Amino acid sequence: MADPKPQHALAVRLQGIVKSFGDGNARLTVLKDISLDTREGEIMMLVGPSGCGKTTLISIMAGTLAADQGSVEVFGSRLDKMSARAVTRFRAQNIGFIFQQFHLIPTLNIVQNASVPLLIQGKSTSYAEKKAKEALGLVGLGDRLKHRPNQLSGGQQQRVAIARALVHDPKLIICDEPTAALDAKNGQLVMELFENVARTAGRSVVIVTHDNRIFSHADRIASMDDGQIVEVHEVVKGKPVELAGH
Amino acid sequence: MLLLALRMLFGDTAKYLMLVVGIFFATFLMAQQAGVFCGLMLWTTATLKNVPAPLWIVEEKVEQVNETNPMRDTDVALVRSVKSVAWAAPIYSGIQRVRMADGKFKVIQLVGIDSATLAGAPVKMLAGRLEDVRLPHSVIIDELAIKRLSLDPKNPLKVGDSFEINDQEARVVGICDAMTSFTGGPYVWTTYNRALQYSPPQRKMLSAVIAAPRPGISNEAAAIDIEKQTGLRAYVNGPYGSSPRDFNASTVWWYVKNTGIPISFGTTVLIGFIVGVAISCQTFYSFVLENMKHLGALKAMGASTFMLCKMLLLQAFTVGFIGYGIGLAATSGFAFGALKNKQPPFFLPDIVPPAVLGVIFLICTLAALLGIWRVARLEPAMVFRG
Numbered sequence: 001m002a003d004p005k006p007q008h009a010l011a012v013r014l015q016g017i018v019k020s021f022g023d024g025n026a027r028l029t030v031l032k033d034i035s036l037d038t039r040e041g042e043i044m045m046l047v048g049p050s051g052c053g054k055t056t057l058i059s060i061m062a063g064t065l066a067a068d069q070g071s072v073e074v075f076g077s078r079l080d081k082m083s084a085r086a087v088t089r090f091r092a093q094n095i096g097f098i099f100q101q102f103h104l105i106p107t108l109n110i111v112q113n114a115s116v117p118l119l120i121q122g123k124s125t126s127y128a129e130k131k132a133k134e135a136l137g138l139v140g141l142g143d144r145l146k147h148r149p150n151q152l153s154g155g156q157q158q159r160v161a162i163a164r165a166l167v168h169d170p171k172l173i174i175c176d177e178p179t180a181a182l183d184a185k186n187g188q189l190v191m192e193l194f195e196n197v198a199r200t201a202g203r204s205v206v207i208v209t210h211d212n213r214i215f216s217h218a219d220r221i222a223s224m225d226d227g228q229i230v231e232v233h234e235v236v237k238g239k240p241v242e243l244a245g246h
Numbered sequence: 247m248l249l250l251a252l253r254m255l256f257g258d259t260a261k262y263l264m265l266v267v268g269i270f271f272a273t274f275l276m277a278q279q280a281g282v283f284c285g286l287m288l289w290t291t292a293t294l295k296n297v298p299a300p301l302w303i304v305e306e307k308v309e310q311v312n313e314t315n316p317m318r319d320t321d322v323a324l325v326r327s328v329k330s331v332a333w334a335a336p337i338y339s340g341i342q343r344v345r346m347a348d349g350k351f352k353v354i355q356l357v358g359i360d361s362a363t364l365a366g367a368p369v370k371m372l373a374g375r376l377e378d379v380r381l382p383h384s385v386i387i388d389e390l391a392i393k394r395l396s397l398d399p400k401n402p403l404k405v406g407d408s409f410e411i412n413d414q415e416a417r418v419v420g421i422c423d424a425m426t427s428f429t430g431g432p433y434v435w436t437t438y439n440r441a442l443q444y445s446p447p448q449r450k451m452l453s454a455v456i457a458a459p460r461p462g463i464s465n466e467a468a469a470i471d472i473e474k475q476t477g478l479r480a481y482v483n484g485p486y487g488s489s490p491r492d493f494n495a496s497t498v499w500w501y502v503k504n505t506g507i508p509i510s511f512g513t514t515v516l517i518g519f520i521v522g523v524a525i526s527c528q529t530f531y532s533f534v535l536e537n538m539k540h541l542g543a544l545k546a547m548g549a550s551t552f553m554l555c556k557m558l559l560l561q562a563f564t565v566g567f568i569g570y571g572i573g574l575a576a577t578s579g580f581a582f583g584a585l586k587n588k589q590p591p592f593f594l595p596d597i598v599p600p601a602v603l604g605v606i607f608l609i610c611t612l613a614a615l616l617g618i619w620r621v622a623r624l625e626p627a628m629v630f631r632g
Contacts, residue, residue: 059627064546085550092548099629103543105250107257112250119247120549176630208630 011172011204012038012061017070019056030056032227043198043205048224054208062095062174063087075171092120096165100177102157104149110136110160111145117168135163155186162193175207179214191217251557261533265526269569269606272522276515276602277577283511285591290501291494292425293339294483296433297357297366299456300465302481302493303472310500311493314339316450324476325455330468334457335360338441344395345410352394353431358441366456368435374405374420385416388424391432411444426588519605527613530562534617546626558617566610570603
């Protein structure tokens with residue numbers, strides 16, 4: 001397990017996480033006793049080959065999947081001890097999501113899409129849309145508020161997804177392959193946004209990625225293989241990132 | 247979130263319209279077919295409406311008004327002898343054939359009424375005088391007869407014209423408003439004695455006796471007295487189902503039990519239900535499946551299963567209300583045309599619209615439950631699996 005820097009508070013602490021799927025002979029253990037910490041203001045990347053367990057790990061971290069064993073602590077709250085309903089509420093309050101496929105609702109304009117997390121929290125539509133417009137302004141889409149997702153480029157759609165992830169001011173942001181559908185330029189723009197998000201507001205950003213072009217934006221990179229963390233690499237700014245297998 | 251659900255629904259125009267069309271079809275088929283069925287059943291009691299009298303006395307085995315088991319003419323006097331009866335009059339009712347000037351034959355519903363009292367005469371005269379029916383060879387026809395018995399639509403049958411009933415002259419002295427009969431033949435009124443002359447002779451010719459109770463005696467009590475003292479069957483002619491002896495209800499139930507009409511219309515209503523279920527459930531399920539990844543994303547972002555279920559229910563019931571409204575409006579349009587033209591039969595009892603709404607709610611609930619079943623089993627982690 002890699003210890004977080006002492007000057008930063010813990011954001012996420014995973015200890016002894018085990019997760020299996022299937023039954024009997026078909027049972028497959030995809031996470032094998034994983035422990036990992038992330039801290040506030042940090043961008044943590046999870047890398048590794050397909051099928052190594054990255055997605056399962058962030059699902060457990062985000063509370064969308066329960067671990068078979070181990071503890072999951074997010075900003076001081078033990079998700080593994082909570083009821084399913086409480087975990088759902090916790091996610092709504094504290095976690096922002098950015099999905100690989102964006103998952104923007106095509107029949108809504110981008111303001112309505114970005115306002116969704118606040119609506120889930122039970123905020124009024126007018127308040128949620130006001131905050132959504134502010135968030136969209138932050139990601140540079142203030143002039144396209146009436147557009148629907150299919151009227152935007154992939155990079156712009158990803159920025160809408162980022163605005164949606166930030167609109168309710170969550171402490172933890174979980175990103176699944178955020179640059180996979182973007183070209184190099186848009187990928188860098190998106191990562192600069194993430195850096196601002198993490199550094200300025202003390203949020204913790206966890207990113208699953210295969211994209212080695214963005215490794216330099218991380219503070220630490222955890223390499224996974226066969227359901228285990230094989231290396232946690234501290235990224236030194238200005239120095240090239242060299243990971244085994246990448 | 248509920249507003250968001252509506253925006254998601256209205257945003258998918260093709261699915262939304264398909265859902266509305268499905269519910270519209272179901273509503274229209276169920277309400278319109280129920281209306282036509284009830285209208286047809288109402289027509290079976292047309293003679294009771296066109297020959298108004300509080301009491302109808304018929305042969306003891308008669309179960310419905312269009313069934314005529316002839317009685318003896320003396321039965322009128324027998325009914326009059328009952329103390330609780332204020333008056334009684336004979337009625338002849340039978341289907342006869344009219345020969346047109348071009349040699350064609352048409353069927354009519356011939357009604358013979360008491361020439362002295364004119365009891366059983368049409369309620370609303372549109373042309374001519376009721377009293378003139380007492381003149382030789384005189385008849386009063388209804389509006390339908392103008393359509394059916396006129397050779398040239400440009401020169402319709404009118405007061406003063408004549409035609410033949412079983413080779414005997416019938417001169418039109420009046421035109422009245424009447425409900426269309428179940429057999430489709432127009433109503434023709436004449437005096438009782440002349441009706442017997444128009445009809446092929448039989449040993450007994452009296453179809454029914456109409457009567458009224460004395461003041462202070464209910465129809466029901468008078469009917470019981472008549473049955474006790476005459477051995478005939480006495481029915482009450484009041485609002486549908488107002489009495490256990492109601493002739494209207496007895497007539498309608500006879501047709502329900504003894505004809506295939508309810509099965510025919512019931513099948514169409516069932517098809518309406520099945521069409522509604524099939525189109526709505528299939529389309530709504532497909533709508534939910536298409537939105538599954540978005541619903542999964544909402545669930546991952548913290549939307550509870552209960553909230554998502556509420557969204558699905560709102561979407562299903564919104565479509566249900568809109569489709570039902572359009573379906574009922576279309577049924578009203580059909581009813582307007584049917585009542586204006588007096589064809590086809592149409593009568594929508596008060597219970598039908600809420601009953602159809604209940605069925606539409608059932609369809610919407612089934613459609614929503616299919617979606618809820620999927621959403622309840624939806625793992626929020628699926629959104630990370632691409």
